Amino acid sequence: MTSQENGPMPIVQAQALSKWYGQVIGLNGFALRVMPGITGIVGPNGSGKSTFFKLVLGLIKPNVGSITVLGKVPWKNADLHSSIGFCPDYESLPADSTGREYLTLIGKLHMMHGTDLSKRIQETVRLVEMDKAIDRKTGGYSKGMKQRMKIAGALLHDPKLLILDEPLSGTDPLVRKDIIDLIKRLNMDHGHDIIVSSHVLFEIERMTHSVALVYRGRAVASGDISEIRNLMDRHPHNIIIEGEGITALAKILLGQDYVVSVAFNDSKDSVTVQVSKPDVFFNGLPALIDQARCSVSKMYSLDDNLEAVFRYLVGR
Amino acid sequence: MELKRVLVGIQALTFHSTKKLLFGKKAIITVLVAIFVAAVMGYAGSVTNDPLNDGTNLMDTLILFFFMPVMAMVFGSSLIRDEIDDKSITHVATAPLDRAFSYLGYYLPLGIATAISMFAISTVGWLAFFGQHGMGSDELGLYLEFVALVVIGSFVYSSLFLAISVLFNKPILIGLFYAFIWEGYIGSLPGAIQNASVKHYLRSLGSAWVNFGDISRWDQASSAWSSALVLLGVTIFFLVLGAYLFREKELA
Numbered sequence: 317m318t319s320q321e322n323g324p325m326p327i328v329q330a331q332a333l334s335k336w337y338g339q340v341i342g343l344n345g346f347a348l349r350v351m352p353g354i355t356g357i358v359g360p361n362g363s364g365k366s367t368f369f370k371l372v373l374g375l376i377k378p379n380v381g382s383i384t385v386l387g388k389v390p391w392k393n394a395d396l397h398s399s400i401g402f403c404p405d406y407e408s409l410p411a412d413s414t415g416r417e418y419l420t421l422i423g424k425l426h427m428m429h430g431t432d433l434s435k436r437i438q439e440t441v442r443l444v445e446m447d448k449a450i451d452r453k454t455g456g457y458s459k460g461m462k463q464r465m466k467i468a469g470a471l472l473h474d475p476k477l478l479i480l481d482e483p484l485s486g487t488d489p490l491v492r493k494d495i496i497d498l499i500k501r502l503n504m505d506h507g508h509d510i511i512v513s514s515h516v517l518f519e520i521e522r523m524t525h526s527v528a529l530v531y532r533g534r535a536v537a538s539g540d541i542s543e544i545r546n547l548m549d550r551h552p553h554n555i556i557i558e559g560e561g562i563t564a565l566a567k568i569l570l571g572q573d574y575v576v577s578v579a580f581n582d583s584k585d586s587v588t589v590q591v592s593k594p595d596v597f598f599n600g601l602p603a604l605i606d607q608a609r610c611s612v613s614k615m616y617s618l619d620d621n622l623e624a625v626f627r628y629l630v631g632r
Numbered sequence: 633m634e635l636k637r638v639l640v641g642i643q644a645l646t647f648h649s650t651k652k653l654l655f656g657k658k659a660i661i662t663v664l665v666a667i668f669v670a671a672v673m674g675y676a677g678s679v680t681n682d683p684l685n686d687g688t689n690l691m692d693t694l695i696l697f698f699f700m701p702v703m704a705m706v707f708g709s710s711l712i713r714d715e716i717d718d719k720s721i722t723h724v725a726t727a728p729l730d731r732a733f734s735y736l737g738y739y740l741p742l743g744i745a746t747a748i749s750m751f752a753i754s755t756v757g758w759l760a761f762f763g764q765h766g767m768g769s770d771e772l773g774l775y776l777e778f779v780a781l782v783v784i785g786s787f788v789y790s791s792l793f794l795a796i797s798v799l800f801n802k803p804i805l806i807g808l809f810y811a812f813i814w815e816g817y818i819g820s821l822p823g824a825i826q827n828a829s830v831k832h833y834l835r836s837l838g839s840a841w842v843n844f845g846d847i848s849r850w851d852q853a854s855s856a857w858s859s860a861l862v863l864l865g866v867t868i869f870f871l872v873l874g875a876y877l878f879r880e881k882e883l884a
C-alpha cells in the first residue's frame with residue numbers, strides 16, 4: 317500500500333498513533349496510509365481495529381501521534397462527518413423505531429428533508445435490498461437485515477468514505493455473500509471509498525486485494541494481499557500428523573525442500589512438521605503418504621488461526 | 633446554510649427523543665405517578681373541610697416539592713447515558729452537527745417531555761381533588777399557577793440532570809442523591825442552607841403567585857425576580873456546562 321509521492325492522496329493517514337484507555341492499550345505506534353478503493357483491515361478480536369475506526373471518526377482523540385481523514389483532523393470536526401458513513405459492528409439501531417424512522421432521523425441529521433430525503437431513502441433501501449422491510453420495527457429484524465439497515469444508514473447521505481466495521485459478523489453464508497457483493501458494487505458502481513474490517517482474512521480477500529493486518533495495536537503489515545501471503549509463507553507453518561507408519565513419512569518429508577523440521581511428539585505415531593510453503597506441502601502430501609505406505613488418521617494445523625499468523629509477523 | 637443545518641439537526645433530535653421519552657418504557661412511570669397522585673389527592677379531597685388551602689398544600693408538597701425533581705431525574709439522568717451505554721448515540725456522534733448543538737437536541741426534548749409528564753400529573757391531581765368541590769376561578773387560577781411552576785421546574789431540573797448524566801458514569805445514583813437528599817432534605821432545612829436548592833426558588837416564585845395554602849404565607853421566600861434570575865442562571869450554567877462536557881467527551 318505504499319504510494320508514489322505524486323500518486324493519489326491517502327484517504328486516511330495515521331502516524332505514530334497511540335491510544336490507551338487507562339492501562340489498556342488500544343493502539344500503539346500505529347502507522348497506516350489508506351489509499352482510495354476498498355481496503356481491508358484484518359486482525360483478531362481486540363487487536364485495535366475498532367479503536368482505529370473511532371479515531372478515524374473523531375469519536376475519541378489520540379493520546380500520541382496524528383491522524384488525518386480526507387486531509388482533515390477528525391477530532392471535534394463535525395463537518396467531516398458529511399463525507400463519512402459509518403456502519404458499526406455493534407447494535408446501534410433504535411429498536412423501537414422502524415427502518416424508515418431511523419433513516420429519516422439520519423437523513424435529517426445530515427440536513428436532508430422533504431421529497432429529496434424520501435427519494436434517497438427509497439434508493440438506499442433498494443440498494444441494500446431492504447425496501448420490503450423498511451416499515452417494520454428494527455427490533456424485529458434478523459442479524460442480516462440489521463447489518464443491511466446499518467449500511468443503508470451509512471450510505472444515506474452519499475458519503476465519499478464508507479467505514480464498515482465487521483459488516484459480515486454473525487451473518488449466515490448467503491447473507492455474507494450478498495453483503496460482499498454489495499460492498500464491491502458500492503465501490504465499483506457508486507464510487508465510494510471503503511474501509512472494511514474483519515477478523516477473517518479470506519472474507520476480506522473476496523472484496524479487495526488491498527489489506528492491512530492489525531495486531532496488538534499495530535499495523536504489522538499492509539499492502540497487496542499477495543505480498544502478505546508471501547510474507548506469511550516465509551514463516552514456518554506447524555502441522556501435526558498422526559497415524560500408523562508415520563516414521564517412514566517423516567523420513568521422506570525431511571528430504572523435501574519446503575520442510576523446515578520434523579519432530580516426533582509424545583509417541584512415534586505423531587509428528588509435528590514445520591513447512592515454509594503450506595500450499596505446496598498440502599498439494600504434495602497424498603503422493604508422499606502413498607510413497608511411505610503409511611496411514612494418516614488425523615492431520616491439523618497449529619497455525620490455522622489468524623492469531624498464530626500475526627505472532628509470526630511480529631516475531632513472537 | 634450552517635444555521636439551517638443546525639436547526640434541522642436539533643429539530644430532528646428533539647422530535648425523535650421527545651417521542652422516545654413520552655412513548656417509551658418510561659411512560660409507565662408517568663402513568664403510575666399520576667395514578668398515585670390521583671389516589672392521594674382524591675382521598676384527601678373527599679375528607680377536607682378547607683379545599684382551597686388543603687388542595688394547595690397538596691399540590692405544593694406532593695407535586696412541586698416531591699415529584700417534580702423525581703420525574704426530571706427519572707427522565708434526565710438516563711437520556712444521554714443510556715444512549716452512550718447501548719451505543720445508539722453513534723448516529724448522533726457521527727452526524728455533521730457540532731456536539732454542543734446535539735446536546736441542545738437532547739435538552740429540549742427532555743424539558744418538553746418532563747413538562748408534559750408533570751403537566752399530566754398536575755392535571756390529574758388537581759381534577760381528583762378539586763373535581764369533588766366544584767371548580768371556580770380560584771381553583772382554575774391555582775391550577776394554572778402550579779402548571780406554570782412545573783413547566784419552569786421541568787426546564788431547570790432537566791438542565792441539571794442532563795449535565796449530571798454527561799458528567800458521571802452512574803448518573804442515576806448521583807441523581808437519586810440529589811433529588812432525595814439534596815432537594816428533599818437540604819431544601820427543606822430552615823435557614824439559608826435551603827437557598828442552595830432549586831426547590832427554594834421554585835417555591836419562592838410560587839409564594840409570589842399563589843394566594844392559598846402554606847406556600848402563600850412562606851416567610852423564607854426569596855423575591856420573585858431574584859428567584860427567576862437564579863433559576864435562569866442555574867439553567868444556563870448547567871446547559872453550558874453539559875454542552876461543553878458532551879463536546880469534549882470521548883465516546884469509546
